[in-house]
Amino acid sequence: MRVARALIRMGVLWAALFGLFAWQGLWKTLLETLVGRTPPPIFERATLLELALEHISLAGLSMLGVLIVGLPLAVWVTRPSGKPFLSLVSSLTALGQTFPPVAVLFLALPIFGFGSTSVYLALFLYGLLPTVSSTLVGLAGVNENARDAARGMGMNERQMLLRLELPLALPAVLAGLRTSFVLLIATAALAPLVGAGGLGQPIIAGLSVNNLGYVLEGAIAVALLALLTDYTVRDLERAITPWS
Amino acid sequence: MSAAIQFQGVEKRYGPTLALENITLEVPKGELVVLIGPSGCGKSTLLRLVNRMIEPTGGALLVEGKNVLEQDAVSLRRSIGYVIQSIGLFPHMTIFENVEVVPSLLGWEKGKKRRGAAELLAVVGLEPDKFGDRYPKQLSGGQQQRVGIARALAADPQILLMDEPFGAVDPITRERLQAEFLRIQSEIHKTILFVTHDIDEAVKLADRICLMRDGKVEQYATPEELLGNPASDFVRDFVGADRELKRLGRVSVASLMGPMQRSEFGRETSEKAAIPGTMSARDALSRLLEAGGELPVVDPQGQIIGTITLNDLTVARMDERSMDQRHKAT
Numbered sequence: 107m108r109v110a111r112a113l114i115r116m117g118v119l120w121a122a123l124f125g126l127f128a129w130q131g132l133w134k135t136l137l138e139t140l141v142g143r144t145p146p147p148i149f150e151r152a153t154l155l156e157l158a159l160e161h162i163s164l165a166g167l168s169m170l171g172v173l174i175v176g177l178p179l180a181v182w183v184t185r186p187s188g189k190p191f192l193s194l195v196s197s198l199t200a201l202g203q204t205f206p207p208v209a210v211l212f213l214a215l216p217i218f219g220f221g222s223t224s225v226y227l228a229l230f231l232y233g234l235l236p237t238v239s240s241t242l243v244g245l246a247g248v249n250e251n252a253r254d255a256a257r258g259m260g261m262n263e264r265q266m267l268l269r270l271e272l273p274l275a276l277p278a279v280l281a282g283l284r285t286s287f288v289l290l291i292a293t294a295a296l297a298p299l300v301g302a303g304g305l306g307q308p309i310i311a312g313l314s315v316n317n318l319g320y321v322l323e324g325a326i327a328v329a330l331l332a333l334l335t336d337y338t339v340r341d342l343e344r345a346i347t348p349w350s
Numbered sequence: 351m352s353a354a355i356q357f358q359g360v361e362k363r364y365g366p367t368l369a370l371e372n373i374t375l376e377v378p379k380g381e382l383v384v385l386i387g388p389s390g391c392g393k394s395t396l397l398r399l400v401n402r403m404i405e406p407t408g409g410a411l412l413v414e415g416k417n418v419l420e421q422d423a424v425s426l427r428r429s430i431g432y433v434i435q436s437i438g439l440f441p442h443m444t445i446f447e448n449v450e451v452v453p454s455l456l457g458w459e460k461g462k463k464r465r466g467a468a469e470l471l472a473v474v475g476l477e478p479d480k481f482g483d484r485y486p487k488q489l490s491g492g493q494q495q496r497v498g499i500a501r502a503l504a505a506d507p508q509i510l511l512m513d514e515p516f517g518a519v520d521p522i523t524r525e526r527l528q529a530e531f532l533r534i535q536s537e538i539h540k541t542i543l544f545v546t547h548d549i550d551e552a553v554k555l556a557d558r559i560c561l562m563r564d565g566k567v568e569q570y571a572t573p574e575e576l577l578g579n580p581a582s583d584f585v586r587d588f589v590g591a592d593r594e595l596k597r598l599g600r601v602s603v604a605s606l607m608g609p610m611q612r613s614e615f616g617r618e619t620s621e622k623a624a625i626p627g628t629m630s631a632r633d634a635l636s637r638l639l640e641a642g643g644e645l646p647v648v649d650p651q652g653q654i655i656g657t658i659t660l661n662d663l664t665v666a667r668m669d670e671r672s673m674d675q676r677h678k679a680t
Contacts, residue, residue, distance in 0.1 A: 255438025258403055258511075259452050259501075260428030273442045349442045349485040 112345035116338045123334055127155045127327065137319045147319020149308035158327055161304035164222065164297055165290040168229035172286055176234050177279070180241035181267065196239065203235035207293050211300050220301035225294070232293055233286040240282020244275030277347050284339035291332045295324065305331070354379040354414060354509055354541035355400060361408030362395055362565075369395050371565045372409070377558075379508075382535060382542040384552040387562035387588075393545045396562070397511050400543060401427045413509065428452055431502030431510035431540070435517040437494050439486040445471070445497055446482040452505040470500040475530060492523035499531070503538070510542045516551065528554055549589055553577065553596045561585055573600055598632040598663060606631055606663060607647045607656035624648040627655055635663050 126132070130153055137147035149157070176199075182188035183195045207228045214224035248271045256270045272279075295306035305324045312320025355377040362370040370392045377383045385393040398404040399411055402423040411418050418426060439448050449467040450458075458466075468478035474496040486494055495515060502510055516524045516531075532555060535542065546552055552559050553573045560570045568588075569581040577597040580586040589596065604627030624646045625634050638645060644659040 249438070249441070251434060251436040251438040252440055253438075254403075255432065255434055256440070256451075258401060258427055258432035258434070260424050260426075260455055261451075262424050265455065270440060274440075276442075347442070349487065 165294040171230045172233040176237040199235040199238045202231040222302045225297045236285035237282045244278025280343040356412040359409035363407040380539040381557040384556035391562040392565040431507040433512045433515045435514040437498040607658045
């Protein structure tokens with residue numbers, strides 16, 4: 107019930123945001139009042155809605171990769187079988203984030219060539235840390251007494267994980283996931299540097315032809331996407347953890 | 351009476367240190383046995399051996415006649431109730447869901463689980479309609495403790511393990527919980543192994559007390575025996591200088607009083623002065639100290655049934671009364 111209400115609320119907000127992106131006329135008026143009519147301040151090679159959808163798919167698919175790899179990885183290194191790898195995984199994911207995404211983009215170029223693949227790789231590596239480390243923190247923070255009680259009542263390892271540890275780690279997991287996702291949406295603006303699309307296109311084009319309007323158009327749209335993503339995950343977090 | 355739990359020369363070694371040394375002990379079916387001793391004496395370790403949270407390194411431990419090491423740990427644990435000091439309620443589950451944990455693990459059908467949970471919440475004094483859908487955070491410490499007990503009873507285990515279950519609540523709540531717990535136990539007659547470091551709690555609740563030190567049993571006896579006949583200086587010190595008072599706390603006035611005095615016949619007793627027969631001898635002593643030499647004892651209807659004097663409360667008199675017709679004080 108609570109979750110359904112949150113989903114409806116978010117659906118409405120996202121529809122509104124896409125409606126805003128699709129309203130090309132509004133953006134034209136806005137940018138013209140901000141930076142003047144010449145040069146024409148609105149990016150013309152693609153509509154804002156197309157750019158935004160491209161952007162979301164770049165960040166979204168990388169995020170999916172982060173979840174598919176990051177969550178099981180974090181769970182595994184907290185199990186007895188994976189414990190020896192715990193510190194290795196923590197350092198590697200930290201390394202993934204200390205490496206600047208621009209550098210990863212250009213390092214990936216010779217291997218994957220121009221296009222989205224290099225972007226996915228760079229974003230994936232960059233987004234891994236917050237999700238993995240928060241999940242590790244969340245799992246480590248599960249109350250020792252609750253764990254003892256669960257074991258003493260006869261839960262096996264799998265039941266402990268599914269019925270106790272993961273639900274209790276959920277707030278931390280979601281917080282990490284939120285950080286990763288917002289980070290990826292912001293960083294995906296670099297994608298056009300290696301020939302991929304998204305909201306970075308007007309920004310980069312604007313920088314090279316010195317058109318402030320283009321830059322603003324892309325930057326405002328990225329910011330709106332990031333904000334709504336952050337809000338969505340927060341809202342979902344509240345809806346699915348009513349006990350906290 | 352047959353033994354529900356038997357420790358046969360049980361030993362637990364951590365590296366070079368012996369945490370438990372040659373423990374031989376029988377816990378009779380339906381009795382409440384308290385394990386007590388200074389911290390580090392091994393009482394909790396002994397408790398946790400029973401549901402294989404810890405495994406012995408020597409000797410044998412039989413539960414209902416079967417060696418625990420020959421049983422599947424998970425199903426053994428599901429068949430034994432478990433309550434720990436910090437309760438360990440699951441914060442993300444409602445009170446109902448918490449109580450239903452073991453029935454869920456056992457795959458009970460939903461309606462049966464919920465009916466059982468509601469019934470047990472009522473037994474421990476929590477209205478199911480009011481509390482069932484709340485989260486543990488929304489309950490007081492004492493209420494959480496009650497839920498912990500209800501949860502341990504949910505799958506109707508024959509054995510309960512309780513590790514300082516009333517340790518984390520304030521003294522007043524603790525006394526109330528103890529009294530209610532005694533009432534529940536008098537109805538359900540489970541075999542209970544109960545760890546505490548509080549000798550008053552032990553004397554109040556126990557059918558038998560096992561006093562431990564340095565991984566060994568110092569004395570295993572009824573509270574009366576332990577208090578009246580300490581096996582060693584350590585036991586004597588541990589139970590305290592007021593051990594005779596503690597002993598008085600376990601018997602009712604009615605079991606020690608003398609016959610009615612002739613002068614009492616037809617005499618009006620002011621309700622204030624009279625002592626109910628169910629009062630503990632310890633409380634009666636306090637009243638006698640206040641009132642002087644002797645006081646009338648009355649039954650619940652207010653009829654005088656005897657007299658109690660300071661002399662009735664002396665150790666010699668207590669030993670005179672046979673212990674097998676022990677009346678437990680309330």
